[in-house]
Structures are given as structure tokens and as C-alpha cells.
Amino acid sequence: MKTWVCDSGQKLEIFIPFLCKYRPLTGRCCQTCTPRSWDGFYHAQLSSLGFRSAAQVTEEDTRYRGWLVRRLCCFLAVWDWKVPADTPRDLPERVCRSRRVRDVAARQARGSGGNSESRRGWKEKALEILAGIQAPLSLPVLRLCSWVLLRLLSRLFLSVQLHRGQLEMVLRAATTVRSPPDVPLVFLSTHKSQLDGLLLSFLFFSHGLGVPRVTVGSLNCSPRLRALLRCLGGVFLPVGMEQTSSGQDGGLPAAVLASYVEEVLRSRQPLLIFLEEPCAPRYLSATAQEWLALVLRAVRDSAVPDVLLVPVGIAYDLAPDSLQGSGAHGARPLSLSACLWAACRALRRRLGCARVDFAQPFSLQEFVTKTLSRQSSAGKPPEELLLPTILGTHSSQPHSERAEPEGPAPGTAPGSEAEAKLMVTRLGLHALSDSAACSAVTAVGITSALLLHKHRQGVLLSRLMSDFVWLLEETLVRQHDVGFSGQLRALVWHSLALLRAHLTLYHLAPLGDVLVVPEVSVEARWELGQHSAALLPVFASEAVGACAIHALLLEMLPFLGVASCPASITLSQDELLHKTLLLLQLLPPSLLGLQPCQPLDHQSQDILDKLILCGLLEAEELENERWQCDPAPKPFSKRQPWAEMDFTDSDSDSDSDSEDVCNRCFKLREPEGSPGLLLFLCRLLSPVLQTYARAAAFLEQPSWPQPEAACAGALQQFLAEEDGLERPTQSLALSTLRTFKEMGVLEEAPSPAGPLLHLTEPFRSSEGRGKLRAFIQQFLQP
Template structure:
């Protein structure tokens, strides 16, 4: 015991020195910390931290933060990263715990025997002793996507509570925000690489020490009870609804539901290895729990200064901008973020913050000092690597504006439908959009994109989320409520009620005593530009452009592979296809996996079991190039170039 304590003290000292060399500072929100400390004092109820995962340094960072704040040294779960025996032994001494080596393979009865029982007993003992447990919800190369190892760990915690090993568990969603993710840009192509060893760790530490990584911020969301989560019965019909194949595919192909093969598509869940180890109800509950916690972790994560600057350079000023203009836009975007009740991980003078961001991005920028006008021209590098880095740094911006971005893309789709009917003198401010059509387009895009991709709660009904998006567009000033006038174009190409329970259907807009639904005036909105926010609609559309362009290219890829093929081979071939595109966009594994998830739910791809493992087949309707063209056109209507 004394030897373990000495080693733990030595490692904490070494880790403190390393963190001081890597980062300018490590930030914590004092109010969030006090909330977690109060939760830790709940007798007999252990804490389980469910964290987003940005880099392999996250486990060491969070271990140090929790220990230094009096929460104890957590047991840290290790995901799918294959470690060398020496590194595995060292991490085990420092509190790391590993899944059995069968993870990711087809399990056998022997595999599920002793190793699984030992691990389950160990997790139960950790929880009974009220040691904090840290579970990472993602794998670093794949953001906003619940990983298979995370489901395994969550299932072990759920079973410990279900079987009475502990009365309850308090789950603490946790977010990590870096100015510069340590090694984040070098792991994208290293998926499935050789085992990680001590030498690789030392090399990565030396590489990181030589770089300016800026600041790091750790955030905690409101702890919640696992027992209460289960009691709320989140796995219900309102969460799952009809399968996407029935909801959206008829709209895309322009056919009635009865003309399609009506196979049921269940909730997207883990791969076959996890499905085999969990019962159906437990699997669905664990998946929902993980996605809910991941959404909370993303929502509580602070936005860093370099993320704001990167988003402006990528989506607003890709061709260059004066420093004075960039500072004004930085202040504008900062205010918009704070208005949406998201925290930021910085403080200080505006010029210092922007210059700090430009310093961290200097390898991808060119700065021209223009002495005659006393300004600096900032020009992003025109290359795939530059766009990749800017996209990586600005990833935290999309969840902040996800709802408004979906609404902006829906507005763009409606304007594209109106384009053939507009004259040369018509301006967007003269166009009135009907409530029904705006809801319809918003709902179609929400059905297309997985909620976890946008950082949205997975169980909120889509019709409620669609109405919430319209409300947010009104609040931010992109829409103004207005009754249609005869001299204006009204975008109502397919007039029909959005649903019988429309929120305005019960309101008395006239003096008539009639309760007939047909006599309720149509709710309409006029496009507007928020004061002090020029180009806000275009900026919001461009936030979703990388996602939608990846989906569009994924449709074009469907006629390339020889079907059937394993899912892993499909993903790697898709990434290679995306990299070959004649543009500077860099393929993103997260978006490629999200497109695969959507295509499986939509019925574009079917998964068939075989002795060699599950194989992907192209569904019969999409053997036709006409059907693939309709799917591509459906996605492109929302895409801003």
C-alpha cells in the first residue's frame, strides 16, 4: 500500500509539471465544482463521470483535476485503444481499467464467462467503495458519436444498480474544451493503428511540450440519478416514433408509403458485439443514457477563443479579413454565444484574445501588415490541411447554433423552391414564408440528421423541436411574424396543416365564433436581418455545409462499391472517396459514420448477417440511379455553397 501511495504521489507531481508545461492554464467553473462536491457528499451513492473525449491526455487531465479538488483518484475506463503490455500495466497501477480483449470481436460463451464476471465484480466493488469512476463516451477520432466501449461500461454500471450492488449512482456529464487539442489532428488517420506503447507516449509528450497548446477548460453538467433516469421510462414510443424509412423515404422518392418495402428500422444502436451481450431493452436504455449524457457534456462545454476565431475565418471570411473587422465579428459572435447561455473559456481584452487565437493558428494563416492604413490583413491558407484545422478548432460552435442552423438551411430550401417564381426585383425581405412550409422543411432536415451530430437531446419529439427552432429564429431576429399580403410572394407551395394540434389553432384571431380549423388565419413570417448581424443567415447555413456536403458525396459513393461488403471496408472506402473530391474539404470520420447511420435508418443501406459477420447491402430502390439522384437532390436543397 505504501509503494502504491508513493507511486501515486510521484505520478501526480510529474503530471502537474507536465500540465504546467503544456497549457497556459487549466480552468474550472467554481459554481460547477461546488455542485459536484455537494453531490459527492451523498451517502452511499457513488459518482460516475461521463465525459466527452478529445485526446488521449483526457484521462490524465481529469484524474488530476478530480484528485486536486478533493474528489479522489478516479478509476478511468480505457476504450478501444490497443495498449502494449507495459503501458497497460502502468495505466492499471494508475487507476486505468480495461474491457476484456474480446471487445470489438464476435463474443463466444467462453469469452463472456470468467473475464466478464471478474470485470463486473470489480466495477461493483469500485461503486460500493464510492470511488469515482470516469467513462469516456466517444473515441477521439470520432466526435459526437457514442462508442461501443462506452456502451459496455454503461451497461456494467446499469447492471450494478439493477442488481442492487449499490442503491443508486449519480451521473455527472463532463465536457473538456481545448484551445488546441493535444495530438487531435494527428489521430484522424491513425484509426486502428498499431498498439500504443510507452515510447509513443513519451514521443507524444515531447511533441506536445514543444507546441503552444493554449488553455484547457473542464466543465461539469448537473448530476442526475440513474434510478430516476430509468424510472422516467425514456425508452418509449414517443422517443422512437416511426422508423425513418417510413417518415422520410416516401418524401425523398416521391412515392406513397405503401409503395415501399416497409421493413422496420429500429433505433440505431451498437454493432453486433454489443447487441449480442445486451438484452434488447437494456441495449436501448444504455444507448439512450449514453446519448443523453453526451448531449449534456457537449452542452456544458465552454467555447474557446480560438474556436470563435476559427469559425469566423472558415464560415465568414475564408478569403481574408482585416484584423479590425475580425475583432468586431469576434465581439458579435461572442455576444451571440453568451445570449444562448453558453459559457466561454476565456476573459480579457478583445485585441489580446483575437491575437492569442491568431498565434495558435499562425501555421495556417498569412498576415499582411498594411502600414499605410494601420491594419493587418488576415488570410487563411488555401489547402485541405488549413480547412481541416479550422474545422477542427471551430467544432464547438455548431452545437451552440445547431437549432438556428437547421432553421436557416430550411429557409434556404424554401427560397430555392421559390426561385423560379421570383422576378429580378424581388428581394428576400419581400418574401413571406408560411408556418406550415417552414415547419415541413425543418422537420425533413431534422429527420435526416442524427440529433447527436448536432449536439441535441435525442429524446425530444421532432415536431416540438421544429417549433422550438422557429421560435429561436424569431428570437434572434431572422424571422418576423407577419400576415401575408397580396403584393408579396407567399412561400406555401404545398399548403396543408403541419399537424392537427398546431400551437396557434386554439387562439382567437378573429371575431368569429367558429371553432373550425380552416378559419384560423395562416401564420406567416417575413425574412429579416438582425440588427448588427449582417450575413447571419449565410453564416448559419455554412455551419451545416460540411455535414450536408459529406452526406451528398456519400450518396454519390453508393454506386462505387461492390455489394455486399463489411461496414469497416465501406467506411474506409468512403473516406478515401471523400479525399479524392476536387475541392479542399478534408474527409471527416465522424461525418462519414453519421451518413452511414442515417443511410441505415433511412433504408438506403441494409445490414444482413452472414457467417463472416454483418454485411452492408444497397437497398433495392437505390439500385436505380434515378432514386440516388432524388436522394442527392433532397440533401443539396439545404446545402449552402
């Protein structure tokens, strides 16, 4: 491992992995947004501490030794776990005495005449709201449920992997005396299954991080299940705030919730916030924005001096999705008996391995300060960037900056609600990108990506194993870790066994090999696509560049000969950067796993560099460059090659150099050892682009205008009917609607029943909608 300092001042860590001998310690914080946190709580030695399985408890995890201890070690270990920080006993009194709650109560008392009954009534109502949000931890129930969960995890998974170095990093952040002191930890996690809350709470409790307060999102629970989750550390939004947007005044429930979050942070209890919903991955949920706004408000109001944010990534070979669809979004609440029945059904099969990763903690105050300092450099909105290109009304290059999502009006005062909402969105999207970047890639994900995007017609097991090694090395080179280790043949057979329901295996006795053929059913494509989506953040830059190359090849196709080979095709750097910028402006960074704080021109140039490094592009040298860089001796001549070079400090040199750089050309080539890489990268991004193309076809529906919620539901139903899927990708559907609103394809119009979405003037005609579909389909690889 070596550290280099580039010209821009950023530190770059270079390592050479070889079949998991050197594994990257993922999850370093962003140098652009949090440069001072880059060296905090991180040491290079942490990467060599190895892994441990949190579901395996031995007598080494207890204070006792002996024959009886080895049989009761799980019970003894759970009974010895400590709770470093707990809810204050006078929490109800503190909440009722808070200034925010008293101000809201005073306004309500003035409205009702200020009698004594109303004064007693608001306190009872505040305590009732607080009881619905949380409950004191019940240690006997907590230890009993932890013991049951420990036994359940050991049956469900082969192992629950946890990196010792990442755990040590988080423990140092929780226990180190800092300036300012009493800085709490807030964990921002991805959400793959409804089991995630219990799993992370168990890991924190068993490794000395305390019992976290886990935010429960849109899960519809029965009263008994809700009471049990509150005793285990779950916190819920008040009933009145679940349908209230963050920009509206929630009255007394909002004041009680804000005061409660401040008290949790003051007592240094860890707070766990899920950034997404299991049914909508890589899409920042509304409940996550509510909780992030409360944390940001607590820091802004100086309730705590600062907050350390820790992104968390979760990866499963097979996600325990038995609870999904049972009551997460249905009308019938999820009951305690339904959870027990789902756990019993899950015990019938093994789900492979699970992996939890912690990223480097970073300061919320530093993130806010850096973000505000860059606020003045916001780019143009996508409506001014993409619409002229789509409609063919411009002739210049697109702008290389994207506008910040949902920004405030130009005349908005600092510290307003619009500015706070913008900061919450930036923070949530950045944390979602960090959590996805630190998540490990599973063996099932690699195998699914190979079967779906490279070997759709079937592949021999020997070829699948060689491609598995290739994709594993490519993943490690891009500083993404994998959640497995072991012998190659055992790993491939392990992933094939977990995907057995969607594969057909033929044993070829004469060859001594096995033919693996994926099924052509819709359900099989859906299952393989869900697993292979974990590789998109790893190869997102190369996939965007490959789709840009595909769009250029489509434009060049009428001018190419029949016998043209890829080595004879030359691509211009200007045209390639132009297509790359267009695709980056179309797709949200959260879907691609890219950092939203990086300018698009930097990202496009980085994509071009990665295409060169992976071998898809080769720079074409000019004759004068070959002559000047050739060290071979030349015959003596009066005219030397350096005689025409100008060494004066004039601006003409920089202009000519920049013109030469902009006029560079590249040859398309096939990388050695990676046949079909261009097609694989295009197909990796094709599910996202296909959803955008089908959403453009959805605009042909005559039901305009309509509310946004109804439009999202109709779009999901349209995608399900066209694909034949029972569970359409909700995150892609919501992302397409947001993108169309930002582009100016859809706009909101006020009405007595609420804002309605309708098509803008250019896209009310079939010609405009056809141009939109053609623009998206140029990047799409069938």
C-alpha cells in the same frame, strides 16, 4: 437572473449577458428525463464563485508557509492530496465469490466433467482476467506522476480553467448524505485528446474527489504502458471482450468484468467513462456502450441503489493531439517511450488554454424510470418517414416523431437484452449531448468560425474584432459559456497566434490595420473546420432553420424576379416546418448537439421561434389582426370590430384559430447588426451536409454487398480521396452509414461470413440514388 414557470410546467432561467459580466452556469440537467434532479446540488450562488487554474499551485494549497515552501509547494501539495476511497484489499476474493462468476464457472466445470483441476483452473483464470482489467493503486507512483503532470500542464497550457461553482456542486454530490446512501458518482466525458484521462484523473485527485477509475477505450498500448496506466487507475476491457459485441455472452471475462464494476461502485470509487473517441467526435463509441451497460446492469441487479451521473465537457484552444495517430488505431502499440517523446515535442509550443466543465449530476434510476414511461410513444422509423419524401411517393406532411435508435422488436419482453441495449443507447446519446452542451467555447473556435464561414477571402483586424464581439454575445445569449476572458484585442491576437500556421497577415501601414487572410489549402480548411465545429451545438437550431430557408429559396428561385430583395420574399410556416422536420429526421441529434429526448415537432417549433428571435424572420400581420390590435381611437360606427367575434365555448373557435396559426407567413429580413447571418448559419452546417452528400455519391461504387466494417473503411477512404484529406472525419462517416441504414437506403443480409450491407431495391437504380443526392443537396450551401 430570473426564473419563470412556463405553461408546460418547466422552469426557464432568463439572464442578460453583457461582455462576460454575467456568465451562465451551464450544464443544467434535462427537465424532461430527470425533473427531480433539476434542483439537486445546484444553487444560484455557485455561478459567482469564479474560476481557478488547476495547473497553478502556490503555498496557499499546502499546510505550510515560508520561503522554502514557495519553492517546493508543488511537491508538498501533491504529497498532501488524499484518496477518499480506494479499492478493497479483498477485491479478488470478492470477485471470485460473486454469484455471476460462480455460475459461469459452474457451467464450464459441468462441461469439462467437474474434476478438481478444472475447479482450481477457473479461479486462476478469473484472477488472471482481473489482473488484466485493473491493478491496485500505487500511491508513490501516483504522486510522482501527478507531480510530473503538474509541471507538464504548466508548460503546455497558459491555464487549465476550472469553475469553482461546478466543482463545489460535484463535491456536494460526493459528500452529501443521501437517501438511499452509498450512491457512487460516474463521470461521462467527451474525449478530445489522449491526454484527457490523465488530465481528469489529476483534477479529481487534486480537488478531493479521489482517484477515478478511468476506462481506456480503443487505445492500443504496450504491456509496460498498460501496466503503468493500471497502477494510475486505468481499467481495460478484457482481451476477449474487445471484439465481442454487447449482445453476445462473453463467458468468464464478461462475468469478471461485471463483478469488478459492481465492487467499484459499492466502494464509491469515482468511475470515468469516455463517451467518444478523439478521432470520432460526437459519436457514441462501442467501448462506451460496453461500460454504460455494465453500470446499468449493476443498478438493475441492485448491486447499488442508484448512481449519480455527471456529464463532463473538455475544451482546448489547441488539443494536444501528438499522441493521436501514433498508436490509437495503428497496428503498432503505443509505447511508453513514444509517450515521453510526444510530451517532449509538445513542450516546444504553447497550446493556449484548457477548460473542464462539470454538468449537474442526475439520477440514473430517475432517467430509466422516465424513459420507460415514455417508451410507448415511439414514432415511426425513418424508413417510413423520409423514403416517401425522397422518392416522391407521398403527398402529405412528414411525421413529427423519430423512432428510437435500434429499438427492440414489438414482442420483446421487458428486461431483455434488446431493451437493455436500447436503454444504453438512449443514455449514452443523452449524456453525450449534455457533455457537449456544458463544454465551453474557446477564442480559437470563435475566430476559426469567422474566418472559415464568414470571411473566407480575408478580413481586416478591426472588422474581425467587431465580429468577435458579436459572436461572443450571441454565444452567451444561448446559455453557452466561453473559456476565456480579458481584453478584446489580446484575445483576438491570442487566437491568431495559435492559428498562425494557416493564416497570412499583411500589415497595412497607411490604414494602421492588419489584413488576415486564411490559406486556401486543404490542411488549413481542415484545421479551421475542426476548431469551428465547437460552435455547431451552440447554433444548431438556427443552422437547421437557415438550411430549411435555403431549401425553400431554391424552390422559389424559378418564380422570383431578377430584382427581388429578401424583404419581399414571404415564407409559409407550413412549408418552413415541413423542411425543418425533414432535415431533423435526416441528421442525428448527436451530430447537432440537440437533446434526443425532445419530440421533433417541439424542436421544429423551437427552431422557428429562434429564427424569429434572432431576426431572420418577421411575422407578417394580416389586416384584421392590425385592426383588432390597434389601440388608436377610431371614428364611431355602428359596426364595431368585436361584434363579429364569437365568445362561446365551441370547438369551432379552436379549429379556426389553429387554421389561422398554421397559415401564418413570415418575411425574410436581415438582422440589424448581423449582416450575412443566414449565410453564416448555412455554412456552419455545411460540413455535415457535404459529408452526407458525398456519402450518397459513394453509393455509386459497384462493390455491393460488403461487410459494415469494410464499408465504413471504404467510405472514409472515398471521403479522403475526394477532399484530399489525410484524416477524414470518422464520426461523420459512421453517422452517415447509420442514417442510411435507418432510412432504408442500406439493409443487412445474413451470410456465412456475417451480415453484409447492400442497397435496397429503390436505390439500386441511378434514378433513386440521384433523388437521394438531390434531397440532401437542397439544404447545402456551397
